[in-house]
Amino acid sequence: MSEQPDGFSGEVSWEMGTGYDLLVSAYVLHRPRQFGLPAPWAAGVRGKLSPEGRIALKEFFGGELSYAFTLPLHIVHQLPPPRDATMVIAALKAIPGEHFMRDTHHPFDTEDSADNDDCIGTVVKALAGERISAREQHEFYERASKDSKYKVDPQEVDALFAMIADQPATKQRYIAALEEYYHVYFADEEQRSAPLLAESLANAETEASYRSPLELLEELSHGFTFSAATTMLRRLTIVPSFWTKPWVFHYRLSEDEILLLYGARPEWVRLVPGVEVPDAAIRTLKILADPTRLRLLRLLAEQPRPPQEMAREIKLSLPTILHHLHELRLAGLVRLEVGDKGARMYYLRWQEAEAALSALRGFVKQGEGLV
Numbered sequence: 001m002s003e004q005p006d007g008f009s010g011e012v013s014w015e016m017g018t019g020y021d022l023l024v025s026a027y028v029l030h031r032p033r034q035f036g037l038p039a040p041w042a043a044g045v046r047g048k049l050s051p052e053g054r055i056a057l058k059e060f061f062g063g064e065l066s067y068a069f070t071l072p073l074h075i076v077h078q079l080p081p082p083r084d085a086t087m088v089i090a091a092l093k094a095i096p097g098e099h100f101m102r103d104t105h106h107p108f109d110t111e112d113s114a115d116n117d118d119c120i121g122t123v124v125k126a127l128a129g130e131r132i133s134a135r136e137q138h139e140f141y142e143r144a145s146k147d148s149k150y151k152v153d154p155q156e157v158d159a160l161f162a163m164i165a166d167q168p169a170t171k172q173r174y175i176a177a178l179e180e181y182y183h184v185y186f187a188d189e190e191q192r193s194a195p196l197l198a199e200s201l202a203n204a205e206t207e208a209s210y211r212s213p214l215e216l217l218e219e220l221s222h223g224f225t226f227s228a229a230t231t232m233l234r235r236l237t238i239v240p241s242f243w244t245k246p247w248v249f250h251y252r253l254s255e256d257e258i259l260l261l262y263g264a265r266p267e268w269v270r271l272v273p274g275v276e277v278p279d280a281a282i283r284t285l286k287i288l289a290d291p292t293r294l295r296l297l298r299l300l301a302e303q304p305r306p307p308q309e310m311a312r313e314i315k316l317s318l319p320t321i322l323h324h325l326h327e328l329r330l331a332g333l334v335r336l337e338v339g340d341k342g343a344r345m346y347y348l349r350w351q352e353a354e355a356a357l358s359a360l361r362g363f364v365k366q367g368e369g370l371v
Contacts, residue, residue: 011235012213016201017083018190018242019076020261023061025189025243026181027071030062036246036283036330041272048184049177056177063156065144069163070174072104073251077237077259085182085190093175097168102127104174107253126164137161193242193265200240200264220262221248222332223349227339232256240264243271246283246330250338284356287331292316293324300334300348307344331356 028035032042046054060070072092079087095103105127122140126132132140141157163170207216213236218225222245226233234256241249245263253259265271287293292314299310311321325346328334332352337345 010213010233012208013235013237014201014205014208015077015083015237015239016197017076017079017081017087017239018194018197019079019083019085019088020073020239021190021193021241021243022085022088022178022182022186023071023073023076024241024249024261025186026057026061026178027066028243030058030066034247034330035243038272045185049180053177053180056173057181059159060174060177063159064152065156065160068106069101069160070104071106073249073259073261074107074253075104077253084194085186089175089178089182092171092178095171097171100167100171100174101164102167106251123164126161132161189242196266196269197240197242197264200266204238204240217260217262218335220264221260222246222263222352223329223335224248224250224262225335225337227337227343227345232340233258236260238262246332281356283331284333284353287327287333288353290324290327292320293328296321296324296328297333297348297350300346301350304337304345304347307346310346 028037029042029045032039046057049057060066075091076083076088079091092104105123122132122136125136137157140161141152141154144157145152204216204220214225217236217238220238224247226236232255235258237253237257237259239259239261241261241263242265243263244261245265247263249259249261251259251261295314296310299305299313305313307321307325308318310325311318314321325334325336329336333349335347335349337347339345
């Protein structure tokens with residue numbers, strides 16, 4: 001593990017709740033490839049729901065705008081322990097219907113930010129009950145498409161403003177879909193994951209007593225951390241999650257407070273039932289089988305670099321480079337360090353490849369009766 005410079009003075013707190021994974025799992029199941037899961041298995045889980053439930057769950061958790069508008073992790077954060085799934089559903093039910101989208105969307109906007117960002121301003125206006133013109137809605141779509149690294153569907157933008165326009169109906173469909181998902185699938189998963197999350201949290205808190213927050217964060221997240229020079233971040237709440245692995249959910253609660261969910265699922269526990277093939281080894285081998293990614297690793301072996309510099313070196317577009325870096329992060333082969341104003345710097349983490357190949361060697365030898 002690379003050494004971290006001293007200097008981070010923000011407050012670090014630890015938190016747990018399976019209610020986080022109630023929401024996150026619904027999000028992950030609509031993005032299996034991004035999270036290294038078999039798409040047929042994810043489709044099978046979604047298929048346990050009624051046709052109406054599947055459609056609603058996809059609408060609320062399957063779109064590119066879901067993270068900002070229908071993944072209310074801040075609601076879970078506001079609850080007292082144990083923050084389990086039934087508490088989250090009860091808290092969502094308690095929100096007045098006419099305020100449902102206003103209270104559940106990502107708390108990224110304020111009156112100040114709305115004045116400076118027409119895109120956010122349009123959302124604030126809609127949430128306040130004002131009519132949004134077709135022109136304003138189209139401009140929102142254009143800005144969202146430009147700012148997102150993924151493609152935003154115009155129909156999703158239409159659906160978003162329809163949700164906001166009739167918040168009581170949105171609440172009814174959202175709660176119905178979430179309750180059905182809980183009963184047909186997540187309740188059993190919650191029982192399986194809760195002890196493992198508690199164990200991970202206890203271990204992390206123990207390590208936090210003698211390791212720096214940024215160093216520990218990099219290990220827990222398999223390669224994500226903040227710059228020690230970050231000045232705006234004043235509070236960081238860290239939460240174990242069974243479903244986010246190998247990623248982290250970086251959820252900003254306010255200008256200087258971040259909620260961060262790290263993948264706490266042990267290597268020997270798989271989301272997908274079946275043979276215990278080491279997931280890390282499979283991810284690593286797939287991701288290394290690409291010449292561009294190998295060139296990126298070679299550049300990072302020389303020195304840490306921002307993505308813009310790597311794009312110039314390799315002579316590929318920045319979106320293409322970010323895609324490959326995304327895949328390398330999937331295997332934990334690079335460390336992403338985020339500084340003030342979202343500045344990004346990437347570092348090599350080759351030890352993850354060595355660990356993955358070691359796990360593969362052990363699996364193959366055991367399968368052949370050689371160990």
